[in-house]
Amino acid sequence: MKRVSFAEFGGPDVLQLIDAEEPHAGPGQIRVAVRAAGVNPVDWRIREGQFRNVRPIALPAGVGQDASGVVDEVGEGVDGVAVGDRVFGRGSGTYAEFAVLSAWARMPVGLTFEEAAGYPSVVETALRIIRQVDVRPGQTLLVSGASGGVGSAVLQIARDRGITVIGTAGAANQDYLRSLGALPATYGEGWVERVRRLGHVDAALDLAGSGVIRELLELTGDPQKVISIADLGAPELGARYSGVTGNVPEALAEATDLISRGQLHIPVEKTYPLTEAAAAHIDSQAGHTRGRRVVVV
Structure with missing residues (x-):
């Protein structure tokens, strides 16, 4: 099968499309014929070696953790899913023709494979950080870098829970944030005052890692109410x-419910073939995404 792989840590140029042995589902796992794989910032952070001291991996390694596809192998002890089912979920080495998933759910009716591949990690992350920052209905959450995949999910989940959201993004994405129910603000010089004019901030999330932690602490007045998923120096x-990943099956179940109720939709901004995985990483790392980027198999 074809698989995107890297044999050394480095820039996008270390990614190669190779012929590899097909993986097989072990106990508690399924294998899918991949139709699409979500592109997440963690993919290129792993490729660069940012986590090698805390989460060592053996090289060469595959790329990707989110996928949608058709089940073609069911591991021992797995029930409730059968060969031929259309699923989306999380596993490893998903930029490939076949991938093993350790968490999955049936795709909601009406969702395309490209759309479905964009949900698993971003919804799990969104649910986890909303819970961790302990923002309640009626309170206001500030989301820095709100137009990407995780931001899109956070805004809609918060809206569904009765939480007011102020979102920062580039000028081109202000209407997009409004469409998701957020009060938008542009970043850049003077952004803190623009946020203050929109209301009191009870909690804040940094999704872009753009060096705003001090300002978020100033706006909330409480370090426990500021969480980053992108700035490794935030604790300093x-x-x-x-x-640390939370309960993925639970997140997929909640995503399915939200999608089915029409309360969650994350658009796909751009798709890439396996041969252009490096371009997908370059674009992801550049930021300014509206929704998701997806590798199509």
């Missing part, structure tokens, strides 16, 4: 860093 400034 007193805020919290959230990087």
